[in-house]
Amino acid sequence: MSHHVLIIGAVALGPKAASRFKRLDPDSTVTMIDKDTRISYGGCGIPYYVSGDVSDSSELTATSYHMTRDTAFFRDVKGVEVKTGVEALAIDRAAKTVHVKDLATGREEDLSYDKLVIATGAWPRRLPVPGNELPGVHLVANLDNAESIRAAVTAGGVERAVVIGAGFIGLEMAEALADMWDVETTVIEAAPRILPRNVSPALSDMALAHIREKGVTVHLAETVQAIEGDGKVERIVTNKRVIETDLVVMAVGVVPNSDLAARAGLAVSPRGGILVDEGLRTSDPDIFAGGDCVEITNLITGKPFFLPMGSMANRQGRVIGTNLAGGRDVFKGAVGSYAVKLFEKAVSGAGLTLEDALREGLDATSALVVQLDRAHFYPGKELMTLELVVERGSRRVLGIQGLCAAGDALVGRIGAVAAMMPFSPTVDDVSNLEYPYSPPFASAMDVINTVGNAADNILAGRNLxxxxxxxxxxxxxxxxxxxxxxxxxxxxxxxxxxxxxxxxxxxxxxxxxxxxxxxxxxxxxxxxxxxxxxxxxxxxxxxxxxxxxxxxxxxxxxxxxxxxxx
The missing domain is CATH 3.40.250.10 (Rhodanese-like domain)
Structure with missing residues (x-):
């Protein structure tokens, strides 16, 4: 029986769920609403648009076959109605309606649904300090933010920039400003190292040394106390210094945008993520949710965690689309794999760091190796650093992280282990991992096998x-x-x-x-x-x-x- 699906949010998960559902149930109707005017864009490409690697923001809204993913595209190609500039204000679960407001006209109405999908994403954090909304202080949340940052830089008025936060987005933005536009860039991080929740101290310090070598100033264990300026940003005041600047990028993390769900009485975690089951249903069986507004299961610890990533939203969108059509797909969780480009090097990882594992109460250790990413006799080889985190006793692999100038080669190794991790692989599985071999691509005893062997030796006491x-x-x-x-x-x-x-x-x-x-x-x-x-x-x-x-x-x-x- 055909029915009407209403989707709140049209950036990543919403369009994927809508398109999948319409392919499986063409006779049903789908309406997507989003309070922004631009939809279905590659948000993770924003730093590369700012840097100029992506020449025009329209490329982030284009398909691989050069069609623009706008309201006409979804209507004509996907059979999905899209209402932009429309904000969802409240969900009436009993009446199965969503009260919305047209932001251009102020008109309010109720939209009915048979099934509802919440894809409201996450909000970027804004530091609660004086001056945090001065002109020249930018968040990194959408295409409008990206265009305003790039416009400021290309106008020629930005010689100095400060990035607050040394996570993925902060470091990508620092590279974009320093590398392409030659802006004198400073990064301020409250934690004692960069990528503080993602890599070990050794890998963090290696990445930090490379970033500093490229001319970026990094201040660690430092907190912003105020942002000052006369009509626009002019300086940052920290607990240790004053930094003159023409532009500020605030990249201090995101929080799930779950207020709408919470007001509707849906189950939400203490950290703010909407709670869903393996089918991505909320506590109301007629309402699904996914993407950056939900919490999912960490497949290493078995505990809930928050993992805001576009790739995750797309995979979850397909599961939701299938289940809207009566399917029984599941999304069991994730191990938290990632990759980030930092100038001429890449950092990638999956699972737990050693610190994470110890914090979870696991009896863990790690092995670190440095080895060439391909045969030693082949030209163009690069040294790759890998760190494998393992549990004593069970020998279970808990995590892997690495750094290398050959980013594709690194991501290949990390991805191979990440694919195994939901199935509780052991050190022996990594030692004997069948990685494709040819001298231009790998070593006969590949670096991924070597890090497994090193962990085996450490666990056996053969190497201190x-x-x-x-x-x-x-x-x-x-x-x-x-x-x-x-x-x-x-x-x-x-x-x-x-x-x-x-x-x-x-x-x-x-x-x-x-x-x-x-x-x-x-x-x-x-x-x-x-x-x-x-x-x-x-x-x-x-x-x-x-x-x-x-x-x-x-x-x-x-x-x-x-x-x-x-």
Whole structure:
């Protein structure tokens, strides 16, 4: 039996649900409403429009076959009626109506529905500080925001910019301003590191070193107290300094836009996300919800979490469209995979960081490796850093994160593990993962297998690896014996700089020179990437040494962190 579906929100999930439903049930009617005038755009492309990589904002509303996704497109191509500039004010679940207001005319009316979809997305947070709405202070929420930022920059009046927040959007916007437009850009982050909830301290510091190398100033563990200016933004006042600026981008996270659902009596979590089941139904079986306004299940912890991503909204939209037509599709949850481009490097990950895992009460550890992303003899190779988070005992994989200049290669490895994670893979599954091999694309023993093997060795006690950020305090402490396991020519510069403190026995010679390594002093092993120092660890452990530690990732990781022995 045909029926009428009403959808509130027409950016990501709404259009996907509408189109899927109409394909399955062409005789039914669908109406989408959105308070904005532009719909169905790629919001995650906003930083790349600001940067100029995407030349015109219309490209974000175009299909792959160059049609504009506007009201006429949905009417003529998809059979869906769209009302733009219309705000939903209230849901009457008993009458099955939504009270709406036309923002242009002020006219209000009730729209009826048989089934309702809430796709209201999320609101960008605005810091509650004086001056937060001065002209020149921008949020990153929609195409209007993007166009106003780019217009300000291209007009030539922006020489200095401040980005508040060092999450994905904040860092992407910082790159857009600094790289393409050569704007003097400063990032302020309240947490002690960038990407604070996404990567380990080591990977965060590697990404930070690269960003600073590209000319972006980053202030960590710093809070904004006021935004000041005479008629427009002129300066930021933090708890540590005053920063002169011509433009501010506020990228301090988003919150689910669930007020409409809450007022209608639908179940909403304490954090504000609409609660849905695996079929993406709310507490009212005739109302579905998805996208950035809902909470979903974390498939690693089994707990609810908030994951605002366009890719998630599109997948959920298809599930909702199927179920509106009487199907039984489910959306079980997510492991939280992501990727972000930062100038010439990419950061990607899925699942839990080690800090997340420990906070969840899991007995976890991690393995970090640095290895070439393809065969060592093939041109164009890049060093890739991967960190695998695993649970002791069960050997379950809890998360993976990485950094590499070859972003596609990195995302391929992360994506392979992310696809396994809903099925509780173990370290052995990663060690034996069948990653497609050819010298231009991978190594015969690929880096993804290597990080699994490294985790296996750590769990078995065959390698006492310590993260590269531990090097500096050990070096400054001065009580350890630092043994460089590389060949003499590689070790020579540090031997000359630190006679008596830096030592060298190439890994292949170590078994014949064990007496040169003190037994009454902690030994720290270093090589180029951690492979030869691991071999040296095995040699020393076989000799009965128990006071030996291996720097994971070796000198490559130290250089990426900007650590230089002094």
């Amino acid at each position: 690896g310590i993260p590269p950020e531990s090097f500096a305090p050990l070096w400054e402490e001065g009580t350890c014996y630092f043994l460089d396991c590389r060949e003499a020519s590689d070790a020579a510069p540090l031997l000359e700089r630190f006679p008596g403190k830096w030592h060298n026995i190439p890994q292949g010679h170590l078994a014949r020179h064990l007496d040169e390594v003190p037994r009454d002093q902690p030994v720290v092993l270093v090589c180029n990437t951690g492979a030869r120092s691991y071999e040296s660890f095995i040699t020393l452990a076989h000799d009965g040494r128990s006071n030996v530690q291996n720097i994971l990732g070796g000198m490559a990781a130290l250089r990426a962190l900007g650590i230089d022995p002094k």
